[in-house]
Amino acid sequence: MSNNPYSTPQVLSHQEGGRPLEVDRLHKNSGWRLYFQTVIARAYPRIIGQQREKSWLFFDILLPLLSVCAYVFVYRAIKAPEDYIGFVVVGGAMTAFWMNVLWSMSSQLYWEKEQGNLALYIMSPTSMMAVLLGMALGGLLATTLRALVIIVLGSLFFHVQYAVVSFVQLFAVFILAMFALYGLGMMAASLYLLLSREAWHISNLAQEPIYLFSGFYFPIKNFSFWISAISSIIPLTLGLDAMRQLVFKTGPSLGFVSVGVEILVLSILSVVFLFGARLMLAYMEKLAIREGRLTENRR
Amino acid sequence: MNFAIRTEKLSRIYKIRGGKKSEPRTLVALNDINLEIRPGELFGLLGPNGAGKTTLIKILTTLLAPSTGHAWVAGYDVANEPDRVRPRINMVTGGETSGYGLLTVRENLWMFSQFYGLSSTVANQNIKHLLEVVGLSDRTNAKSSDLSTGLRQKMNIVRGFMTDPDVLFLDEPTLGLDVGASREVRHFIRSWVDDNPTRTLLLTTHYMVEADELCDRVAIINQGRVLACDSPANLKHNLQQDAIFHLEVSPFNGSLNSEKFEALPGVCNVVHRPQDGFESLDLILEEEHALAGVINTLNSANIRLLNLQKNEPTLEDVFVNLVGQSMEQIEQKGGTGEQ
């Protein structure tokens, strides 16, 4: 059969040093090429899934917008300054990214393990980080849309006034916060290699405390210095604080530390978390293989 | 000599938690396994449920670490060099539910091909060819969630072969397939190995017929131990040295008797039973080619051969001889609780 790749003539090379015969067969990419192929391939099911099943438009975009509005009206009920309405809108938009990291990336490994896909990922020559990044990127369409809808509609509906100090700094803060956040998410994902339902419940448990201590709906300056400092380990804490300082008139007076310091810390967190993710994924994978947890079904 | 797969005193012990209040107990899933599988071999692992087949496959595919001992696949240590093993292997298990239901068959397969670094063009070519081989080409664009169990298993089989691994592990691959599909898949498995002497395939099954038909060598495993390892023919031959034949011939009418057959070279024993309209002969021969003398004798006496059957021990007979029970009896007793 002319189309049969297996009918290609094979050339046997001389065997060396105890290794099996190396034969020219199907060419397979490795290194960065394989990394990018994996990212695209794993993003594909998410992107296609969103095209083929559109209920997420209602449940993932519209309903969260209503939820954010509820917090706005709490501030209205207690007669908060108008900038606080803006804080809720921006914070509500950023929860989309947190949810994407927590549920569409980290915790997704739990379902992958149940389905049997995790074993196939681990067994393949690709990097787990690439798989996770693919998952996150695949969900980014819905995430970005959710954030934009909340920002745009929330700002229009509640007449939020912005006073952007520097678009360059704002962009830098956002990008660095995303790098650090996704690095943190990959570290969290490594837990799922070892744990099963426990990790899912830990993620569930982490949701409200993160909203609280990261200051999604209020400036963290209202906490003590040390609580704010410890909370800054979550990238969105400083990310949101910096964004508030850069886009709202009263932002600078309510900031925890200066934007410059926050950008520096976010840069460090990005590097630390991404590096940490690589180490933790490798370590957890090894541990899970030793304990026999990669293929267990402990629902 | 280099081996495609080699294990040395390989063992795996699990700790089982019996419940909140009971003490954990240990389960020895594999005990001191020593195997050497050459490149180009189609090697079978035969044993009942819970024997340790899947545990061994998991270790060899770098999904599970051994408790003690070593294993090498494609020349690399599975525990210490998994990153070098993985580009060279692939695995298919029976009853797999991997993939994503909302994607089509082709999309699922393409996605997995990317994790192995195949270009999209080559991957799609492979996928198209393999889907034709397994008889799934008419469902290429069907969503995988719409497939029946058997069709899904065919998709899984394609996923295993499409990356052209050096070593392929098939863990009960024909589970869920109908008779025709199983036959096609077995034929394809055999030709895949035969086409390229550097390809190696390790197949686990508890279908004796499958192992007998396909495998160059078979290891019989039970309760984590390899009880025997040889070609199916040798395993059966070791159990029964002599060749046993059952013949039905036209009536002798006094022209022949059993003493004449017993006098022939290579004939150890003859049991002659006259039947209604034919004669029944059960022959025990030292070697198969002694049968030629018997046939010549029948021809010389103008006796017609009506039926000829060779009675061979099956792999099941070999298994029963080694284990003391049949596979069904072991499984009825609940297997050995393999993880």
Add this chain to the structure above:
Amino acid sequence: MQATDIQTTKKNIPLYLRSFRMAAWLGWQIESNWTDPFLFAIYSIIKPLAGAAILVVMYSVITSGDFASPIFSYIYLGNAFYMYVGAVMSGISWAVLDDREHYKTLKYMYVAPINIPAYLIGRGVAKFLVGSISVIITIVFGVLFLHVNVDPLAINWPLFLISLVIGIVMLAMMGLILAGISLLIVQHVWFIGDAVAGALFLFSGAIFPLEVLPVWLRPFGFIMPVTYWLELLRRSLVGRVAEAFPTLSALNNLQLIGILLGLSILFGIVAQFLFRYCEHIARERGLIDMVTNY
């Protein structure tokens, strides 16, 4: 109603109870067995308190900690009891996705001689119990540390218990509506219960009086049974706080109970029809055993 229907219903009562009881047991096994009791207790305390703390901090930042104001008790108690909304609705709707996608037992439940709505409601019992722990802890914490004005001697217990029971049944009916929808959606939208609960947060007067909403949004609040339920709970626990907000002050307790009961029955009827309809569609399209993880 025909006499035979009454008899059929009477015969089916043991079936409903059996399905409900078995599902409640199963739901509890699933909810509670992922860790040891100590960690489970920690989980049950931290999560609700953190949720309440968000609103407490928001309030404290703006009002400089004026916890004596009636609006604080309004917000705090409304938020505390609203936890039931998420717990019960997500508990029931989640059971469909959990059984269908993860345990793959939904098809066996449909084949078995059980009553499916009763089974799903039973599966929600565990989340209701965990939710109750959360509500109690939140209220006790508020009373002890945040000066929430709940005087056990002044509580109108009959009103409280009647309202609570009707409300839980009402939430179960809403959960059943979501369960029906869940039969038709993919696993990716597993958070449907929490998402709907989050959206209803806006319209139910849980954390702010309906007057704060724009005029054109207020009718949504008035058709939600949750609005009346929360108002009744506030009146039973902290009557004076409830009096400080005029939204439903024109209605007395009996009228509120009547409206709550009426809306609950209406939602119950809608739930029955909608669930059966969604079930029918799911059967037609072969969705009872679909697996959609991506």
